[in-house]
Amino acid sequence: MNRSDLIEALAERCPHLTAADAQAVVMTLLQTMAAALAAGQRIELRGFGSFSVHEREPRQARNPRTGAAVEVPLRRGVHFKPGKALRDAVDRAAHPKLP
Incomplete structure (x- = not known):
């Protein structure tokens, strides 16, 4: 959808x-x-789930091709955690024989 x-x-x-x-x-x-x-x-929709912002700390990584060190800056991303009612509805749809 x-x-x-x-x-x-x-x-x-x-x-x-x-x-x-x-x-x-x-x-x-x-x-x-x-x-x-x-x-x-943070956004919480009861029965559906919650959205929150997670921060990933800055870190030093490696370029896989050259092996050179690369600085990765702080990153912010959205995390969704489904609520119990949504998890149960998805489970019932995938497995109709479940109670």
């Missing part, structure tokens, strides 16, 4: 929203989440 599929699904499930309204809702949500993560905040 991509962003346009999400917008379409939202417009179908909420008939009072036009496609343009659904697009505005999805875009606002994504932009707000991106801004919060860029500011270093």
